[in-house]
Amino acid sequence: MSLLEVTGLHVWFDLQQGGELHAVQGVGFDLDAGERFGLVGESGCGKTTTILALMGLLPPTASVAGTVALAGENLLERGERTVSPHRWKDVAMVFQGAMNAFNPVKRVGDQIAEPMALHEVADGAEAKRRVGELLELVGITAARADRYPHEFSGGMRQRAAIAMALACEPKVLLADEPTTALDVMVQAQILELLVTLSDDFGLALVLVTHDLPVVAQVCERAAVMYAGEIVESGPTTALFHNPRHPYTRLLFAATPDLYGDEDVASIPGAPPRLDRPIGGCPFQPRCDRAFGRCEEARPVLRSVADRHAAACHLNDLPQEVPAA
Amino acid sequence: MRGADYVLKRTVFAIITVFVALTLNFVLFRAAPGDATSSLRGCRNCTPEFRDALYAELGLDKSKLEQYWIYLQGLAQGDLGLSFVSRQPVWDELRDPILNTLPMVGLGYLFSIVFGILVGVIAAWRRGTFADWGGLLSALVFYSLPTQWLGLMLLILFSGVLPSSGISDPFIEFTDPSTWEVILDRLEHMILPSLTLGLVLYGEYALIVRSSMLETLGEDYILTARAKGLANWAIVWKHAFRNALLPIVTLVALTLGYVVAGAILVEAVFSYPGIGLVTYEAIFSRDYPVLQGAFLILTLSVVVANYIADLLYFRLDPRISA
């Protein structure tokens, strides 16, 4: 049994004009303590929705199906009631654009200490001491706890957000684009910090990003998401050297390694709309290797090698050797 | 010191605003074409001697600049001139009414702030529910009612139950009342005017508080607070409200200008002897010195309220630095 097991996760959103949007379509993955797992894809592919679903943070327009098992206990069993005791205590999160993750009118230290008191981890002077320790751990002097968020630089705020996520010693840390909007040097430092933390504390890390090279650098395993579903998953080395889905290959090709621009001109075309059923392969219109079957049948995720799975009809063709 | 800078800036602004108000007051009454004094120039029934005496008294025989200087000097000594009607110093005419108005307006203000914030916060919190619709509708309705008309409706509704005019029971002196009875009598007379003001302002505050709260509830740190496991009420009061309060503080100060105006209408309806009623009567009798004095005091009170709001803002928002 793994620490975190996600199986058959679906998320739908009600649309204002009627109908619904199938944002996450049967996503599944698992990870153990101390393991680092990457979730990669273009914006709008359902990465963020997936991890918000793990924490039960979806808006009321959402409906969810599937199981999210934490150490064997299904968090989605009874919705809000079964998720809320685990929030921050067992599963914590570093949000996308952590610039705004802090309340501008409250001291950073108080905001880090807030969940401690709430989950009865520490209180008063003890909490204050722990806040100091956590800040030191992420490389911020403890005295800064009395400062307000606007007095921190972008990188420092992101570090503080990580310190806040560690407040209750969670087992799983979900990091949603933790390095976007930061400059390259700071990005590297933050990633290094995350790696150290998971090594030292046995923290299971889910790293959500659009940046495949970052995942290759940090994570042992990763899943590539497209149009709400996982199209390929496996060890990062395998994904990098032997991608078995054209989308993975194009994604690696489209992203510059380092010092790249924020919005790279990536794969031409746009992901399909998710408010209507998709007939064939969702990637078919943008795929450079699409053939007849891709338009007719939707490929399913199936094992292509040891712990390596992909959802592509090309893998069924014996003569085709998909190479990078 | 970032704080000292900000306070200095706001103080300078407040002082300049006072001067703008003083000058506007002067220009409106003395220097604009068709101003208050021109009607005196056309005074056909006056003897030439009387007119000259009046001119000299008002200083109209001097240049505009000199008049402005005399006006400022007079103000510095607390001299607002003489009433045309009673021939008494304007300040004496205004002092008691101001003291009558303050508690009445204060009560209405308090009512509107408390209920406006309460309903606005709850409506935003329960966005899209029945509570939201109900709160929004009640706020919109009270916001839409003309102040004086709402006053008249309350007058009809509560006639016989609550006193409908004046500030005290004229016969109460004969009953040898205790202090408590006098206060109670005053309060009874205050209820309807205060309630009228309070209800109209309630509508405005509830609308603004609701939209300010809605904006705040969409911020990322609210999602963070939820992820941290905070209960809904804790998110609303500990995180959202403090931030939503910022625009509300400014608004409450700015609407003091409206409160002041509302006081004129409400006191006219309920014959409540405050500064509003004095203004109302001065308009009718064209008693320009009194009108000028009242306008000046109303303006200054709004400037001061804004200054206080600026300082309060500084206390509430750590991001402010000059």
Added chain:
Amino acid sequence: MSVGPDVATGDIPAPRLRRPLDATWRIVKTQPRATAGFVIVLFFVVVALTAPWLAPYGVTEKVGPVFEPPSPEHPLGLDDAGVDMLSLMMWGARVSLVVGFAAALVAMLIGGTIGLLSGYFGGRTDTVLMRMTDYFLVIPDIPLMLVAAAIWGRSLSNIVIIIGVIYWTTTARLIRSQVISLRERVYVKRAHAVGAGHGRILFRHILPQVTPLIVANTVLTVAIAIFAETAIAFLGLGDPTLTSWGKLIENAFSHNAITVDAWWAIVPPGIAVALVILGCTMVGQAIEDTLNPRLRVGHLSVRRFRLRPLQGTDQV
């Protein structure tokens, strides 16, 4: 809607007829608040426009005893001079709406111009104009209006100008902040680089973008202006030759309608004013809310996401 075979013309296919209806229905469904407000305002505009033909009596025509209660003949009763209230209400709509819309237009022109110039040019222009706006914002509006009306006289045009000149400040501020963010957009910068003049950029690129905001704000100002008109009229500073709703309230009050229990002389004008203000506010706020991206997300809700069993779906 079906088009039978006997439709020989054929050049108006059914979908074209249906499209505007569909579009209207969509707006009604997604924007009930704006629709309700619009219908209310439209009703009163129609009443105002048709008053000369539809009003049963004149505004000075004595048709019965003083303060006669409502009857089938005079559904809203008679006022203190024995004039038909319904006719007064219809004629009053003209004056109240004209004041409201004209003053809002004046405010829009002043506020829009100052906001555009201030936001577009920035720098010293911005500083001077915004300082001016700040001072105006602080000075209490209604007392200033009363003083101005008392001094300058009580004609309709004076009242329109006074109200308009006082209520431009919020418009100016809103437009300014919008223009500042637009100025930084790529296409404006590109237009500038290509060599387009200030006038061209302002009118071709920026003005069209801020128009919805200006409209929303103007509609809200109409409400405020009508409110202000009733206040001015109530304090005896309205145009003495014209009948407005504010004047009707004042008239009933000063002729003791309350003491003789003639509620019909005082209730209708107040309700009419309130309805128009309500309508304008609903329309204006609905537009503003649609334009405000910050209102689209809410991270807090009393309801939660729902759970759905997988069996119900056709997914594997």
